Amino acid sequence: MFQIESPDFKEGEAVPEKFTCEGDDLSPLLKWSSPPQGTKSYLLIVEDPDAPMGTFVHWMLYDIPADSHEISHGAGNGKKVKDGMKQGLNDFGHTGYRGPCPPKGHGPHRYNFILKALDIPALGLPDGARKSDLERAAAGHVLAEAKTTGRFER
Numbered sequence: 001m002f003q004i005e006s007p008d009f010k011e012g013e014a015v016p017e018k019f020t021c022e023g024d025d026l027s028p029l030l031k032w033s034s035p036p037q038g039t040k041s042y043l044l045i046v047e048d049p050d051a052p053m054g055t056f057v058h059w060m061l062y063d064i065p066a067d068s069h070e071i072s073h074g075a076g077n078g079k080k081v082k083d084g085m086k087q088g089l090n091d092f093g094h095t096g097y098r099g100p101c102p103p104k105g106h107g108p109h110r111y112n113f114i115l116k117a118l119d120i121p122a123l124g125l126p127d128g129a130r131k132s133d134l135e136r137a138a139a140g141h142v143l144a145e146a147k148t149t150g151r152f153e154r
Contacts, residue, residue: 004032004115004146008073015111015150021101022154027059027076032069032115036143039117040066043138045131048102050109057131058111059097060088063122086127088134095128100152108153117143 008028009015017023030044042064048056059076063086075081076097087095102109116138123129123137 002032002034002036002117002144002146004030004113004148006030006113006148006150009150011148013150015100015152020099020152023099025077025097025099026074027071027097027099029073030071030113030115030148032146035066035117038119039143040121041118041123042066042068043116043118043123043134044071045112045114045116045134046097047112047114048100048109049112050102050107052103052106057088057091058099059090060129060131060134062086062088062125062129062134066121084122086125086129088127088129088131100150102152102154104154106153108151111150111152113148113150115146117145119143 006028019026019028044061046059063084065083089095090098092098100111118141120141125133125137
C-alpha cells in the first residue's frame with residue numbers, strides 16, 4: 001500500500017514548532033513506500049483545509065523523480081531544488097515551503113501532506129505553477145495518492 005510519513009511528527013499529531021512560522025519554517029523530512037507499478041514521477045501538495053478563507057496551499061513540489069523515496073529536511077526552503085524538481089506558487093505568493101501558520105486563536109488546523117504517484121515523468125510546467133495548473137496537468141495521470149496529516153495551532 002502506497003504510504004507517506006514524516007519521522008518528524010506522527011499521523012494526526014502536532015507538527016513541531018521548527019517546521020512552522022513560529023520556528024525555523026523548515027520543510028520536514030518526508031518518506032514514502034510502496035508506490036504503484038508504473039510510477040514515473042510524484043507531485044506533493046501541502047495544504048491547510050481549515051484556513052478561514054478555504055484550503056490554503058503551503059507548498060507544492062512536482063516532477064519528483066520516480067526513484068525518489070524521500071524529501072530531505074529543508075528541501076523546500078531554497079529557491080532551487082535538486083534533481084530537476086520544481087516548486088509551485090503557494091498561497092503566500094511565493095515558491096517553496098512555508099510552514100503551518102494559522103491565525104492566532106483560530107484553533108488547531110490540519111496540515112495535509114499529499115503525495116500523488118503519476119504515470120508521466122514530468123508535468124511540463126515551469127517553476128511557480130499554480131495549484132489549478134498542477135491539478136489540470138496531473139488529471140488522468142494519478143495512479144495513487146498517499147497522505148499524512150499533522151496539526152498545529154497558535
